[in-house]
Amino acid sequence: xxxxxxxxxxxxxxxxxxxxxxxxxxxxxxxxxxxxxxxxxxxxxxxxxxxxxxxxxxxxxxxxxxxxxxxxxxxxxxxxxxxxxxxxxxxxxxxxxxxxxxxxxxxx
Amino acid sequence: xxxxxxxxxxxxxxxxxxxxxxxxxxxxxxxxxxxxxxxxxxxxxxxxxxxxxxxxxxxxxxxxxxxxxxxxxxxxxxxxxxxxxxxxxxxxxxxxxxxxxxxxxxxxxxxxxxxxxxxxxxxxxxxxxxxxxxxxxxxxxxxxxxxxxxxxxxxxxxxxxxxxxxxxxxxxxxxxxxxxxxxxxxxxxxxxxxxx
Numbered sequence: 580x581x582x583x584x585x586x587x588x589x590x591x592x593x594x595x596x597x598x599x600x601x602x603x604x605x606x607x608x609x610x611x612x613x614x615x616x617x618x619x620x621x622x623x624x625x626x627x628x629x630x631x632x633x634x635x636x637x638x639x640x641x642x643x644x645x646x647x648x649x650x651x652x653x654x655x656x657x658x659x660x661x662x663x664x665x666x667x668x669x670x671x672x673x674x675x676x677x678x679x680x681x682x683x684x685x686x687x
Numbered sequence: 688x689x690x691x692x693x694x695x696x697x698x699x700x701x702x703x704x705x706x707x708x709x710x711x712x713x714x715x716x717x718x719x720x721x722x723x724x725x726x727x728x729x730x731x732x733x734x735x736x737x738x739x740x741x742x743x744x745x746x747x748x749x750x751x752x753x754x755x756x757x758x759x760x761x762x763x764x765x766x767x768x769x770x771x772x773x774x775x776x777x778x779x780x781x782x783x784x785x786x787x788x789x790x791x792x793x794x795x796x797x798x799x800x801x802x803x804x805x806x807x808x809x810x811x812x813x814x815x816x817x818x819x820x821x822x823x824x825x826x827x828x829x830x831x832x833x834x835x836x837x838x839x840x841x842x843x844x845x846x847x848x849x850x851x852x853x854x855x856x857x858x859x860x861x862x863x864x865x866x867x868x869x870x871x872x873x874x875x876x877x878x879x880x881x882x883x
Binding site: 609610613652 | 697698699718722725726727730731734735737738740741744764765766767771772
């Protein structure tokens with residue numbers, strides 16, 4: 580079995596949760612989300628983020644507005660919607676359950 | 688000295704070396720194919736382009752005014768190749784779009800001398816077109832039959848116009864991977880012909 584592949588699969592599963600968590604603290608640009616996720620080593624390549632952001636936006640969990648920039652074209656400024664906040668609360672609960680389950684198996 | 692290309696990436700203007708441009712274009716094309724099945728694929732691609740433009744902007748200074756191939760390759764490794772980004776678990780996604788390997792005979796417009804009949808038949812059997820042409824010429828000289836047969840075949844065998852048809856002509860499965868390779872080959876040959 581390929582360790583890197585398994586790790587990548589684990590990361591993919593939690594990526595959407597992490598995106599919503601970051602936005603729950605404050606609204607920000609995609610590049611800010613990338614920075615945090617990279618620092619936490621949740622993503623390796625940035626390209627993974629964009630399809631997820633778009634999907635979550637299409638699902639109504641996030642929204643964005645265009646922010647003018649002095650140096651160039653406008654940029655997307657993301658924020659969590661109410662539906663997103665509710666979804667995040669459910670994910671927080673699911674995450675806790677998951678961690679508890681795994682710990683139960685690990686420490687038996 | 689190199690030729691540079693002027694591009695609009697994500698709304699920013701860049702000067703980019705010719706070879707770097709080819710690499711970037713190829714990468715973006717691969718991404719486009721990768722996201723082809725997704726809803727909002729153009730939005731995803733646009734976001735990626737914008738991000739790459741941000742990466743390139745940080746490279747430009749008063750001492751360095753042109754994006755080179757190292758910059759492009761570095762940006763690609765930061766953004767990730769389609770394989771890195773794949774969130775459909777690899778092989779199953781690649782097979783999603785592939786048809787079984789139909790092997791059909793087409794006239795080959797890219798390698799034709801007259802109508803592509805001989806090159807098309809040669810592609811189908813995976814032999815040198817020269818062999819097929821020699822046979823036709825021999826038939827033609829020996830009583831004109833070759834000319835008639837050629838004309839009939841020209842009318843009956845369709846031309847391979849799309850990339851998918853060109854892949855089928857060789858009997859390979861039509862999937863994202865093969866389409867990507869074909870497009871790249873075509874692009875490379877056009878580039879070669881454009882050199883002065």
